[in-house]
Amino acid sequence: MNLTLFLLALFDGIAYAALVFIVAVGLTLIFGVMRILNVAHGSLYAMGAYLTASLTTFVLAAGLPPVFAFPCMLVSAVLIGVVLGGPLEWLLLRRIYHKPEVLQLLVTFAIFMILEDVQRLIWGTQPIFQSTALQLMGNVRAFSVNYTVYQLILLPVVAIALLVGLRFFLRRTVAGKLILATTEDREAAQAIGIDADKVFLLTFIVGAGLAGLGGALASPTTSILPGIGADMIVLSFAVVATAGLGQIEGAALTALLIGLGRSFAVYVWPETQVLVPYLIMVAVLLVRPEGLFGSPSARKI
């Protein structure tokens, strides 16, 4: 493998990692705060993608310039977070926080199953492709290989902005600090008067919105069709567990590891490509049982 190929693999890996991070960070956040592994995250991702495609098509049909494809993504992400995520937490998840872990997991599993069919009822079974945003930004050439600006530059920039933004939000704003405190110790946070209900609702809306954003950003690059959520969720699980509970920086590093591992696999030994995320997860957890950035939890006696 020469330097050119090495750099090509690096570019591909980073572009892919950016998208994985954007999707997985929402799941990490929800998991860190609420201790719920949200299986429906994949559905929210898929619906974000579908919604963006429909909105963009609608906006373009209404005669607006193609650049409106970008605001459509944001609008979809917000809609997914508020209109879908909010009621889910408020109506369903809120009832099960005191129930055993397995029931919480299964509630989200049930939501996942329902949303899979909802998608099909709304958007049908034919693949949808809406790549206006991608085409708008054109290509960039590196080592006689064309990359789309959208994937090579925009996605990583968004991912980094998200990472920095979330860090700022969690460490510097009041709402963020409340979330962080609840992540650290739910009971202590409640004891000092933090309204855990509100924090949970906010977290879930943000997390769901991030899933929607991931879908929105992925939508111009790929065909949207039934089943895309199921694949994304397993990948996100791998990121969350490898990163350590609720560790946003960990999620970024893991996404990068997975993205690079995957693209180098394509260059070196394509047949191992699908195995990479799981191998990384097993390898990390065997060495660091609490995940990359996790800290060992105190034992209750």
Add this chain to the structure above:
Amino acid sequence: MTIRTLIPAILLLLLALVPFGAQGLQVLLTLALAKGIAVMGITVLLRSGQVSFGHALFFAIAAYGGAFTLMLMPGADLIVVFLLGLFAAVLSGVLVGLFVARYRFIFFAMLNLAFSMIFWSILEKFYHYTGGADGMRLPRPTVFWIEMERGTYELFMFYFALVLAIGLGWFSMRWLESPAGQLFRTLKTNETRLQYLGMSPQRVMMNGYVLSAMLCGTGGILMGLVQGVVTPEYAYWIRSGEMVFIAVLGGAGSVPGALVGAAIYEIVRTYASAFAGDVWQMVLGTFLLIIILFAPGGIAGIYNSLMDRIAGKKEDGE
């Protein structure tokens, strides 16, 4: 005999008579029994407070073990196929168990998920050995070296599955009450106390884990033998999720509940996909939500409270 034990006995009797009264249900119930046995594996684990999101691994390994046996030894007898498939599941249970026994909760669930997904990827990848996504066929084997028509074979498999379900169910319940099982259940209530007793939680976990792998494997090899085909989908995470689903539906921690849950699940799923066409997932999902929100004890819970009401006294539950 109280009514509490009478009803299961009647149900079992009815089940045993299915091939004579409702033959159309026979294969469906064989599959449900196979799944039910696998779900018992999840149920056993649930008693230690652990959820595995990857136990479909053992389900698939056993079935593929059987398929490879039939491929390498054409004409192998059912009992050989069954035992070798089971052996594959137990062996992999030991190997994977060595890795995951020290993990708990979400990490336990996720590591199991990772192992099952690795196996799934390998099955999909190594097409020339495993048949890829199309899977492998298990041609109908002889039963104790007797050739059988499909009808006879299916009848045999029904009773085989029924006997195994009853036998393994009884064994699992006994095991959970045995000293080894009591220690295993302590993992849920207070693991540290276990260490104070001088026990190794890992070793305690191992016992239960291998038992659960064995149960899942039994279900998998039965399923493969009845279906005549095994696909990587057997190892996919949704299959693992389905098993946890059934365990909760039956009543988390209830061994007989696992069997009843599997039967109900299978019937709902089949008729939902027959009559609700393309929204069967939604029907199942809604069903699951209702159970969790309104009857978190599952079918076993409903049954017990019903019986309590009839008996007019409150007994200590699980």
Add this chain to the structure above:
Amino acid sequence: MKKLLMATAACALLPFAAFAQDKPEKLQIGVTSFLTGPASVFGVPAKAAAEILAEDINAAGGIQGVPVELTFIDEGAGTEVLTTEYRRIVESGADVMLAAISSGNCKTLAPLAEDLKVINIMWDCGTQKIFEEDDYNYVFRSGAHAGTEMLAAVAYLLKTKPDFKTIAVVNQDYAWGRDSWDIFSAALTALRPDVEVVGEFFPKFGSADFSTEISRLQALQPDVILSTSWGGDLDTFVQQASQRGLTNNSTFVLPLAESSLERLGSALPSGHIVGARGDHYWDHPERRDDADFQAFMAKFEEKTGAKAIYPVFHMSQGMAAIQAAYDAAAAANGGDWPNEDQVIAAMAGLEFQGLGRPVTLREDHQGIEAQLMGTSVQGGELPFATLENMMIFDGAELTTPVGQESVAWVGTLQPGWVDTLTVETFEN
């Protein structure tokens, strides 16, 4: 529910009637098709087609005066549900089954049909292995298999672009992707031993991203890129490749792209090779002027809002096979309604015509179906690519002889074989 279970049970217990056949009230046909999952891109249009065809048959008085009734089973609900449902439909009295789209499901259902003693017509699945590995009494295929389809692609490629030197493949990682490449590469090795395979990629089925593969392909610069992918995978691959200019440097050979033309819109540029798993095309050059063809296409577009794609043609062949078999069996039975054995007897050598050229059933139950290949061209009246320089190959010459194994047989072909083929060429 209880009544239903009882009814199912009662039906199952009924002995198979074996007396002189009175005309039944209806001919029940069970159809398996993907209504959910990625392959519903094929299953949903095929279901619509089956409904139109059944209406047409019934409007014309049914088959031998007996109306047909369709029952659909979702292949996307998993193997257990599929086999349970299949069995339930058969045991509740279905006369003929049309199954299945997925080759994996065909492999599962063929032995089951044999055991249940029900006529099963494999209407869409492509695996050549079914009849090469086992003999069946009750199972037939109303179309070609992967061997025929891949040889047509190789033949068209060699005829239209004879001087290519390098090839890379990007197929879905499952049986179809692997089998089709095995056949294609075996044929290529036999017919053009000098061609170098520079890259083999099998991204996982349902992959949402081919960016890395596309970068790699741009670095490799192969003359030809083969992909037998379909549905969302093919759409994504072609869109991403065309966006990044890969379609300008390499000729794509896409043997299933006919089913994606409309969805791909302007993303598939002119000059790439498109196949259709048979002589299937909404603008079939030999059939487009026929009244029945036009009438069906109009109905189909009205019902679904889209052009007919190959599964629709496959469905028409499956239904035509049933009709032709019952007609032939009734004729042989002195005009009386035939029993199952008589229908099976009529299947041997049966010729029937769906929306394409006539298809014949060989003695090993394999259908012999013509193959249409073409080159994409943009800039017509429609907002998507159409086909030009179409060739229709005679199916018999491309199909593995009875009793031989496809990959092995393809390997015995000699360079120059392509020039011996019977071909009809159409400008557009």
